[in-house]
Amino acid sequence: MAARHLNAEVLAVVCDFLTDKPDVLSFSLTCSAVRPVATQRLLSMAPVVISSSKSLRCLHSFLFSDAAARTPYVRALTVDSPNLDEGEVSSYDPEDTPLLLDILSSTPCLYELSITLHRTPNGCVDDLRVLDALVQLHTMRALNIDGESPALPELVARIRAPLRKLGVLFVNLKGDWWHPAAFEKFLPHLAPTLEELHVNDFCLDHSDFNENTSLSDRTQYLALRSLTINHFFHHPLLEHLQYLFPALDRVLCATFTDLPIPEDRWVDIRAANQRAQEGDSESHSHPWKRLDQLICNIPLFYILALRCPIRLVSLDACSLDHRTFATQALRENPPPRLKVSLLLHDGLGVFDELFPPELAETLTHLTLCIDYSNICYGLHYPANAHAIATLQWDHLMERLLQTVLPLHHLTHLRIVIQADIRHPFSGLYGRLPCSEDFVQALRDPALRLEKAALSLAGVLTSARYVFLTTRGFLADRERSDDEWVYTWRVSERWLISRAWRVAGPWAHNARESQSESSLVELDEAFAEMIMEQEELFLSLQDEINHTGGYELWQPEPN
Structure with a gap:
């Protein structure tokens, strides 16, 4: 045979x-x-990652041991290099430049490249021959550049590949932020093909224009459909955004927004943005037709006053002070999918009239991320010490039920309750006594999550899936000789997640009573798949709050 x-x-x-x-x-x-x-x-x-001479040599040896069968399959490459302090030695050897050049010239299907370049010499990475090789990569469609090298704008200006995605993550050494005028020096040649732009620091303001320059003098990025800004500064002028990016219809993301604008001026800027969407013949811009996703904080959502349909809105840092702005903006443009992060610094009042009746008519998917912390954020989020110290699990659940009760079209609900607790309590360092009962309920929810899911499924007549998570950490202050310099050591972390499918004859019809409710628990993998498919995502800011940012460290495991 x-x-x-x-x-x-x-x-x-x-x-x-x-x-x-x-x-x-x-x-x-x-x-x-x-x-x-x-x-x-x-x-x-x-992406295949190169982070040192050792990894570069290993990759080169691996690829060229069978070059014909391997190099054509490298689609994405990341060349990372640290920012060296004075006296530090680079992890790259200048003699390895030919190896990097070999890889760049022998990967015919390289689609995406990410590279970091700094002002300090960094071995083979910032070799002029490497930069010249990058310019010759005509197969590239996505490029992400980070660092502080003065050569980076010129490098982008020399790129002739028809890029569809560009990450301008490097520093503008001639100013604090990138702005449309600065882009004119290295970006316009990419405008015909560029569909996604990611900028680290971006400013859009009247100060970019003077009596000799008008909005119409700026390049329009007619193919751009997604704009992500890590740090958005100053005035969010919709007329300018609509003019510069007239085809934007996928994603507008402003991860962190610093608006040095008094609240009494928000109404004026909002009115100007509303006028910019009226299709006035005298206006330089035309209103966007739709957005797939809008990711921002409450002030920006309110001030932009977008009228176009938005499929998914993700809102960060909703405090008691900003709740009314969120409510008004949601009333005027209610999306079918919504993620809201709520800050409990001032107690449960942040839930009051949060969701307007107009939202109940459209909302099918809701993700709530609820932040509980004993850190006082001063002028930004004036903490209510009594509310923080006396919060109870049952009170929060009662308010949640009242909040979601009117949402009669809601089919998917995800609630994440996360805690950031610092010890010792001290007003000097902005930490307040927390509710030990509430923290204990989060650390060991036991049957509380299932009881909460049953209650939520009982009041939501159209619910199909319910996802509940509690997570957080306890951190202790590390001693220091300087009382004003301190770090935090994580002493405990927890993450408890459960998910259910709402089962029964009512699954697609209105239920008559809560007593009919029953739940089928989902395993972790299936729950993760459903959350991903239904876009029940948390934001980058939510994840930073969960990890405690960069000031926390954890002991090495034993």
Whole structure:
């Protein structure tokens, strides 16, 4: 009987359906014939990272041991380099430049490149020959550049590949922020193809224009459909945004927003933004037709006053002070999908009339991230010491039920309650006594989560899925010789998540009474899949709050 051979083409098709690295690695161990196919899949499914001379040499050796079968499958490459302090030695050897050049010139399907360049010499990474090689990468469609090198704007200006995605994550050494006038020096040649732009620090203001320059003198990025800004400063002028990016219809994300504008001026800027959407023949811009996602904080959401349909709105840092602004903006433009992060610094009043009746008519997916902390944020979020110290689990659940009760079209609900607790309590360092009962309820919710899910499913007549999570950490202050310089050591972290499908004859019809409610618990993997499919995401700010930012450290595991 003739020996049967595995069909390599069929194996490749099967492997293409694997999306997790552990699955691909397991697939590669089945037999020797599968290993080359799995290797190609691993190379193509995620960026290949170079972070030192050692990793560069290893990658070069691996790729060129079978160049014909491996180099064509490198789709994305990340070349990372640290910002060196004076006296520090680079992790890259200048003699390794030919190796990096070999990789760049021998990857014919390289689609995405991420690179970091700093002002200090960093071995082979900032070699002029490497920069010249980057310019010659005509297959590139996505480029992310970080760092502080003065050569970076010129590098972007020299790129001739038809980029679709660009990350301007490097520092503007000639000013505090990037702005439209600064972009004119290195970005306009990419305007015909650029669809996604990611900027680290961005300012959009009248100060960018003087009597000799008008809005119409700026380049329009007619192909751009997504704009992400890490730090958005000053006035959010919609007329300018609409003119510069007239085709924007996918994502507008302002991760962190610093608006040095008194609240009594918000109404005026908001009115100007509303006028910019009226389609006035005298206006330089035309209103956007739609947005798929808007990710920002409450002040920006309110001031932009967008009228176009928005499929998913993600709002950060809703405090008691800003709740009325959120309510008004949601009343005027209620989305079908919403994520709101609520700050409990001033107690449960942040829930009062948060969701207007207009939202109840459209909302089908809701994610609530509720932040509880004993840190006083001074002028930004004046903490109510009594509210923080006396909060109870049952009181929060009661308010949650009252808040979601009117949402009669809601099918998917995710609630995350996260805590940031610092010890010792001291007014000097802005930490207040917390509610030990509430923190204990979060650390060990036991049957509380299931009881809460039953109550929520009972009042939400259209609910299909309920996801509940409690997470957080306790941190202790580390001693220091300087009382004003201190770090935090995490003493405990917790993460408890449960998810349910709402089961029963009412699953797609209005239920008559809470007593009919029953839940089918989902396993973790299936719950994660549903949350991903239904876009029940948390924001970057939510995750930073959960980890405690950069001031926390954890002991090494034993």
